[in-house]
Amino acid sequence: MAQADVEVVVDMDVEGAPEAGEAVQVLRRVFGYDAFRGSQQEIIEHVIGGGDAVVLMPTGGGKSLCYQIPSLVRSGVGVVISPLIALMQDQVDALRALGVRAGFLNSTQDLEERRLVEAEFLSGELDLLYLAPERLRVEQTLNLLDRGKISLFAIDEAHCVAQWGHDFRPDYLALSMLHERWPEVPRIALTATATEATHGEISSRLRMADARHFVASFDRPNIQYRIATKSEPKRQLLELLRAEHPGDAGIVYCLSRASVEKTAQFLVDNGIEAVPYHAGLDARTRAANQARFLREDGLVVVATIAFGMGIDKPDVRFVAHLDLPKSVEGYYQETGRAGRDGQPSTAWLAYGLQDVVQQRKMIDGSEGDEAHRRRLSAHLDAMLALCETVQCRRVRLLAYFGQESTPCGNCDTCLVPPQTWDGTVPAQKLLSTVVRLQRERGQKFGAGQLIDILMGKKTAKVIQFDHDQLSVFGVGADLREAEWRGVVRQLLAQGLLAVEGDYGTLVLTDTSGEVLRGAREVPMRREPEKPARAARSKASGKRAPVDLPEEALPVFEALRGWRGRTAKEQGVPAYVIFHDATLREIATARPATVAALGAVNGVGENKLAKYGEQILDVLAGGDGGDGAEAPAGPAAAPAGRGTAPEPEPADEEALPEPPDDIDW
Known part of the structure; x- marks a missing residue:
């Protein structure tokens, strides 16, 4: 390895101990x-x-x-x-x-x-x-x-x-x-x-x-936490990216390799530049895709949890989950890869009934003893509580880590408070259907068949098993299918219903009887009406960075262009040269001298000596060496220094794949 251009020399006193300060x-x-x-x-x-x-x-x-x-x-x-x-x-x-x-x-x-x-x-x-x-x-x-x-x-x-x-x-x-x-x-x-x-x-x-x-506080106030009811998850994701994050870098997490591949291809087919990352790819492809994500602007990586720990890309504007994380810890760490530069970012999760059923099945089939499965269930229960809460998501998230907080005003439940309703009667109807199938017929079925029975649908399967003859047939016609799926999901989340076997059949739990007897009320979160698809964003290119004056945007883009060329020449990620926050301050202040540039946040002695003249050339209307010109403008007084940002470790080793290659 080549030595750094400038070595750090630390002053020591005569005793060999560091000087004060x-x-x-x-x-x-x-x-x-x-x-x-x-x-x-x-x-x-x-x-x-x-x-x-x-x-x-x-x-x-x-x-x-x-x-x-x-x-x-x-x-x-x-x-x-x-x-x-x-x-x-x-x-x-x-x-x-x-x-x-x-x-x-x-x-x-x-x-x-x-x-x-x-x-x-x-x-x-x-x-x-x-x-x-x-x-x-x-x-x-x-x-x-x-x-x-x-x-x-x-x-x-x-x-x-x-x-x-x-x-x-x-x-x-x-x-x-x-x-x-x-x-x-x-x-x-x-x-x-x-x-x-x-x-x-x-x-x-x-x-x-x-x-x-x-x-320290675990709060990340710049991240907006949102959890959406899953309908067409890939389409929902596409609408999110087009409407809110055009041209932004981001990470999309899926549970399985197959889902990763399909989602990445779906985004590419719809004009979003995306690459897959999972342990099933050969090492060369994984390394190349990871390097592209770190070094390029605006790339989306679709990955399993094998990707991300230690990624020090500061301008990740969104982290999206298309499958339910297994724990709040995993969710928090994965969403934390967004907005490391402190700028507004989105943590978005699509969550539905099948997520709950599948996670319960995975726990039941996992290796380890009963105590291990109880731990996994406790992790999942906490994640489900976060998804189903009608309170501030951030309050619930921080409480999991033992920290108190007040409503944030910047999560989906704060911005659009969800409605609750008394779901006791629908819960009794669904649990009664389970009871009648088991006791009268000796049968067990999954959520789809139960909902068809309750809604009075004479499907081929309903007719095949004479389920239209059950006393509960059609008693739930007052609710939409999406609402019934919400009832099943929330009963599973509350432990009032359980998943059994490889086919995801539903069975009663020890606490189901309390609901059937009327001894327990079942409050529920109301399922939203199916939202209209968002209009495709007409925005072209990137949006102006937050807190950057409009007149400084051309200068900022010129500095980014210089940074990109310099990073490519050196074979390093762009943020190794300078973070966006530093370029924003330079573009706004437009220092006219090397000394003034040295007063900008994030410009240390070594980088000032190495890049100072090039940056001043860009500000003066040149290109720092080659490339497009930046508009000249009057120099402003340099901004004062700020507090230390986070040069977090930029390292990653592929973590273990989920135990099953599940494709939802």
Whole structure:
């Protein structure tokens, strides 16, 4: 690997300890910001002082600075344990663009590359070294670390240690050995996704009970959470993208590989540039599609949950789910990949009866003991509660992570409060139908047949089984089919109905009798009328970025064009050069000198030296080297610096596929 153009040099006093305020100096000089956000400074100073820390901070909150800056200030090399192999190169590229001496060791390198990084580590020529947890099973790696000087251990994505969590990685269980082998080296464990139970498991399994714990708010106020009743999910998705996100980058999650392929092709056929990503694709195709998503503007990736952890693309404007996530943790982490730059973004989910039936079937057929299945059911119950709530989604979401909040005014239930109704009588009718089929006929059926019976439909199947002779035939003709499907879905969500067997037949639960006896009321969320399809957006190209004056838009686009060409020449994602937020501020302020440019948020010393003259050339009406010209304009006074953004780890290793290749 080539060395960075400018090395970070940390001032030390005569005793070899960092000078006071060195963390702030590094923040300004390297990252180009004057102030920390939230608890960043407190965490950083605690680790610099040699203390252990467990950090729970939402995506976009700036977790990576909490170990990057201590690694630059403390003597030695910061060793970062990350499960995200495939994007370590991008992580290192982003740091080297800042002048930070970073390297990685993983299975993608050949022997010569590994030897070079090892030599850099041993000679003290690195500030940060990234390792996958699997590397710590290799005695050669442990011996290498013994021979070097380590400033700290950072355990990223620490929730992977939770054995019943959504991203469990067995190799994380061995990371408690770090303290046993290197007891004097401080450790910092970080995650964006942890319930109180997962938090406790992180502390216990990593043996960090004595560490100082920092828990930030999990709220992502720039994300608008919306959950829609599923009808034609691919068509609903297309309408969302055309009406609200034309030309935007985004991620669409599907449960199965088959659904990924079909959805990606559907979007392409309808004029949306999209690529698939799942573990069934060959490694070359996955890598190419991932690289395109990171490096290109406006691309949509359709993926299974194998994609996304650690993706540091700041301008993802939407995350859409076409299938129900298995847990609130997974949903929160996946939706958190939207809006890392703090700009308004959308988390959209299409959810329906079949999602509930299928998830229940998967739990019943899952490996593991009964306790394991109960845990899976508890995860699903929490996700269903989030989907069915008539209260603020954000309040419900944050409550799951043990945090109180007030209605946000920016989720679907706040913007268009749903209606509720007393569903007790329809529930009794449906449960009675189940009872009569089982007791009178010895039969079990799925939701479709039950609804046909209640609505009085003389289908071939109804006639075949003489179900038109049942006393409940036609007693539910007052409700639409969509409403009956909502009744079934909500009874399943409330545990008043259960799924049984491979065919998804419906059976009573222990609590069904309370409803049948009239001892329990069943409030329900009213199913919406089928919405009219949104008119196709006539917008061409990209929308103006939020908070950008209209007169600054041509300058912003010229800067983006320069950034795109520069990133392509260097073979790195565009955000490694500069984030959109930095380009927006440059386009608005139009600094006329290198010194004024250096006052802009996110322009550190190394990037100022490397790109300063090119940016000024673009602002003056040139193109920074080649390409389309930007309109000239009067220089404005430079804007003041802001607080630190989040240069999150840009790494990813394909996570395990769902156990079944389900195609809904």
